[in-house]
Amino acid sequence: MPFDTTTVIPPTWSEHHRPVTEGAMSATIRLENPGESGWDPVNGSTPGTPTVLWSGLARVQQNDTQSGQADAVDQDVALTTYLVVIPKDAPQPTADVTSVVITGNAENGDPDLVGKRFTVRSVETGSLTWERDLTCELDQTNQEAS
Numbered sequence: 001m002p003f004d005t006t007t008v009i010p011p012t013w014s015e016h017h018r019p020v021t022e023g024a025m026s027a028t029i030r031l032e033n034p035g036e037s038g039w040d041p042v043n044g045s046t047p048g049t050p051t052v053l054w055s056g057l058a059r060v061q062q063n064d065t066q067s068g069q070a071d072a073v074d075q076d077v078a079l080t081t082y083l084v085v086i087p088k089d090a091p092q093p094t095a096d097v098t099s100v101v102i103t104g105n106a107e108n109g110d111p112d113l114v115g116k117r118f119t120v121r122s123v124e125t126g127s128l129t130w131e132r133d134l135t136c137e138l139d140q141t142n143q144e145a146s
Contacts, residue, residue, distance in 0.1 A: 001108065003049060009128065014129055014130040015130070018088060018131070020130075021059070021130055021131045022131075024059050024084065024086070024110075025057035025058050025059045026057070026106035026108070026109055027058050027059065027061075027083070027102055027104065027106070027113065028047065028055070028056070028102070028103045028105070029056070029058045029101060029102055030054070030055040030088070030099050030103050031052070031055070031099070031120075032050040032051060032052050032100055032101060033051045033058055033097055033098055033099075033126060034047070034050055034051075034097070034099070035047065035048025035049040035050050035051060035052060037090055037110065039047075040105075041120060042062075045102070049098065050087060052055075053091050053093065054086075054090050055096065056060065056086070056087065056090050057087070058085060058086045058100075059083075059084070059085040060083070060084050060085075060113060061082065062080060062082050063081045063082060063083055069134065073141060075099055079137050079138070080137070081137055082135075082136045082138055083136075084118065084120075084133075084134040085131050085132070086132045086134065088129055088130060088132055090132055092132065093120045093121050093134060094111075094120070095120055096120070096121065097120070097137055098119075098120045099116050099117055099118065099119055100134065101115075101116075101118075102114050102116045102117075102118075107127045116138060118136035118138050119136060119137050120134050120135075120136050122134070122135045123134050132133055
């Protein structure tokens with residue numbers, strides 16, 4: 001460091017830059033955890049009602065470099081990873097439990113994104129946090145019909 005009383009990155013750097021990242025959030029999302037599933041003798045397994053953890057604005061972008069194929073019950077499954085960025089103050093989702101549902105998008109956003117459901121695979125951490133980065137996975141073969 002050049003001087004004992006200075007730092008390369010000031011202590012308020014993250015707070016100062018939060019409006020920039022939040023200003024770029026143009027998709028509306030909902031974070032939800034699955035509800036308790038049940039059993040019905042006629043219909044079999046019944047899904048529970050999801051618990052909404054949070055809803056608000058986010059930034060969503062596809063990560064082409066990590067796309068891949070998986071095999072699930074002898075069915076090829078196309079998996080694509082996405083970066084979903086939410087405000088720092090949003091509740092922290094749980095990896096492999098929480099889902100991200102895209103509920104809306106800005107006028108200049110991709111309308112095909114609305115209604116997609118992602119699984120949070122990891123919640124990224126760092127020494128400077130002005131946003132919360134989620135690595136999510138989209139299973140393109142098992143989306144709800146629109």
